[in-house]
Amino acid sequence: MRITRKDFLCLSGLSLLAAGCKHSARSVSRPASGAQASTQPVRWGMVIDLRKCREKDGCNDCIHACNTAHNIPQIANRAHEVKWLWTEPYATVFPAAQTGYVPQSDAETTVPLLCNHCADPPCTRVCPTQATWKRDDGIVMMDWHRCIGCRYCIAACPYGSRSFNFEDPRPSIVGINPDFPTRTKGVVEKCNFCEERLARGLKPACVNACPQQVFTFGNLADPNSEPRQMLRELFALQREPELGAGPSVFYLV
């Protein structure tokens, strides 16, 4: 059979039309599933209510829970110290937010500190191996497999949230928790917003451990979430917001 030029052009045109129809039919027939696939944006954040915190009375349940959950070594030498959740005096944390007359300015008032999981984290920009990066849900993650221990991120973090393992942490861990790995000498570590607990549908360890419900954890991208409601109603402080990193941790004073 000989095919004429006219037949060939007709056939090609029909094939193209059929392919186009199939494509558009497929995209039209499944709009609902497509809408489901694009999930709501998530940005995990935390509101810390300093008015409720009983740290002054000697409570450190949150720090203890974090240390146990993540196998954080207790190293006496302050130069080698590893910390994920710790406290500092109010005057050091918010040097610009004190009048000398508010109760928080009291030298004894301390503030629980952790990684701010910034909106625009400076630490992830400087990491040469992408061992630290910002996840889609806002958590600034660490991949200890990739960390080469250059400590650029420690230099970049304006909040001192990162610690370096100058020594093997294992001997300094009180009772190893088998559910979480330890780290090794030569890697940087920091708070991971309990990413491993969030994956199981749990709240971070500090949130659950606090007897006073000081910590409120939730999705900052959702206007109806608990932290967003609190931030709408009350005035909150962020640590050094002028640096532009956009911390996801807020403090009520």
Added chain:
Amino acid sequence: MRDRVWIFVGLAVFVATLTCPAWYALVHRKASSQPPNLQMPANQKECVAPAGSMRAAHIQMLIQWREDVVRRGDRRFVAFNGKVYEKSLTHTCLGCHNKQQFCDRCHAYSGVSTPYCWSCHTDPQSIARNAP
């Protein structure tokens, strides 16, 4: 033919050098052609993949799991038989296998050095044993 002695001495040295690993093994009784006596899991009959591919490529699977969990947050593994497992060295692998009686024995037999996984990842069974 005056060099006959030297030729035979040289040959003897050559053969001795060539066969020295076998002699060494015989003297030290370290290596054996007998497969290692591995302790198999008591609670499970099937692994997350057929035994042959686990033997050949468990490290590739572990690396894949590591990338999935840490970098993509994907912890769900659907096995060849449709079973769903958590991608976890501590919970899934060591939930059945005994590190010392399984992993370490075969690594020692094959002459593969202990990987540095264990400088961070812990063996839950040895932790339970050492707990006071």
